[in-house]
Amino acid sequence: MLLDEVYFWTDTIKDWTKIFSIDKYKIIVIDTLRVLVNRKKIVVYAFVIMPNHLHLVWQMIALNGKEMPYASFNKFTSHQIFKDLKLHHFDILSYFKVSDGERNFRLWQRDPLAILMDAPDKLEQKIDYIHLNPLQERWQLCEKPEDYEWSSAMFYEKGIDNFGFLTDYRDLL
Structure with missing residues (x-):
């Protein structure tokens, strides 16, 4: 990834473990994004946190x-x-055990997917994908994109930024 370029990013939990079924872990993701935005390290245009992965359209x-x-x-x-x-879920910790010489535990799978958003239609297609992800038959987490609490869909549908760190992608166009 390069600075100042916009990317569609997918980060997946090791072995597709559904760690984000626990809301407090989604809040850690939200809080971390907010800190990086407030420190002017990133811009977040769209996101969704799914049970075992997340998608972002962001810029370093x-x-x-x-x-x-x-x-x-x-x-x-x-x-x-x-x-x-x-501290609270020691039994779950073993799902993340690794012996790769680097560390004892790994949360995120190696090599997240990063796709450069080099055209407006590609950018819009990925943002639509992000917002529709919770509706997929596999997940069925909500009936309308803006009903899913852990995404930027409400920001784009109703102009409400419940997270305090989103930037409208149309500012790029």
């Missing part, structure tokens, strides 16, 4: 220290979720 605008903001996002969310699992 400045390094976070020496690393790209997505790396900080993955490290911080992993750390916070593992900290809570150790």
Whole structure:
């Protein structure tokens, strides 16, 4: 990923474990995005948090220290979720055990999907995909995109930013 480019990003939980069925872990994701936006490291145009993965349309605008903001996002969310699992859900922690020499536990699968949004129609198609994701037959999490609490659909449908960090993608066009 390059600074100042807009990407469609998919981050998946190791082994597709449905860790985001627990709302407090979705809140960690939201809070981390908010911090990175407030620190002017990223711009978030659209997102959805699904039970075992998330999609974002975002832009890295400045390094976070020496690393790209997505790396900080993955490290911080992993750390916070593992900290809570150790305290409150120790039995679930074993799902994330690894022995890869780098670490003992891994939350996010390696190599998230990053697709450069280099055309307006591609950008709009990915944002529609994000907002329709909770309605897919596999998930059936809501009946209308704006009814799903953990996405930016309400922002685009009704102009309500319940998260305090969204930027309208049409500002790019």
